[in-house]
Amino acid sequence: MEKKIKLWFESLGDKENPDEFDAKQLVKLYSIKVPKGKRLGPEDEFDVNGINPPYVLKVCSSDILHKTEFQGVVLNNDNECVQDNFKMIQKRFVNEHILVENQSSYMGPEFIIGIIKDPALGHAxxxxxxxxxxxxxxDTAFRLAPCSINDARDMIDELVLSPVFENFRGMTLDKEKLAKTISQVSWLAHDMGDKLSQLDINPIVFSNGDWIALDVKVLFEK
Structure with a gap:
């Protein structure tokens, strides 16, 4: 296992699974960009220093994977309302951490990049x-992990959604950068080995010239 992966595991302590903040630190090790943000615990003072508005507030718990369904996400916070909304979400999720992030603006459709583990074939x-x-x-395409950038490019071309990369209605999405990101995720799975059960980056969007992972979930093998 890669040294950077070992250090990341050590940072988790005794957690059964990583929360969203932890998962984003993992994908950052593979040059995958995430919004600027910080995780605040129940006893931490509210702090948005270093993060630009608008802000998104999210409950940050490995036990709450579908945050929207539990009213665990508050979007479009400006400097005037963010602290009140932070207190509101704290009351809704007592004793949980809250993730405060810059809310990315983007043009074009949302994509998902994921890892699944087949009992016979391994990670895909x-x-x-x-x-x-x-x-x-x-609308999905699969390859065994790890995969090359060329393989990833072919995956994108297999999608029904692929015409959006051909300047569809003025969209200027970077297919090459997305292909590189897919390959990087596949190598992440390879490097984690049997420890990784599932990984989802959903959505990943094109914002200010880069693909940004807005939400990341990681599940370990039990």
Whole structure:
């Protein structure tokens, strides 16, 4: 196992699974960009220093994977309302950490990059249409991990959504950077080995010239 992965595992302590903040620190090790943010505990003072508005507030717990369904996400916070909304979400989720992040603006569709583990074949990397409608679209492509950038490029081309990379309605999405990100995620899975059960980056969006992982979930093998 890579040294950087070992150090990341050590940072988790005795957690059964990483929370969103932890998971984002993991993908950052593989040059995958995430919004600037910080995790605040129940006893921490409210602090947004170093983060630009607008802000997104999220409950940050490995036990709450579907935050939106539990009213655990508050979007579009400016400097006037963010502290009050922070207190509100704290009361809603007593004793949980809260993630405060810059809310990324982006153009174009949301994508998902994921890792699943097949009992016989091992890890596979997936890319597809992302966001809350992932299960409805079912527009996905798979390769065994690790995969090359060329393999990842072919995966993108297999998607029904692939025309959005051809300047569709003026969209200027960078397919090459997305392919590189898919390959990096596949190598992350390879480096984690049997410890990794599942990984989801959903959504990942194109913002200010880069692909940004807005939400990341990681599950370990039990």
């Amino acid at each position: 990397v997936m890319v597809g249409a992302g966001g809350v409608l992932t299960e409805i679209y079912k």
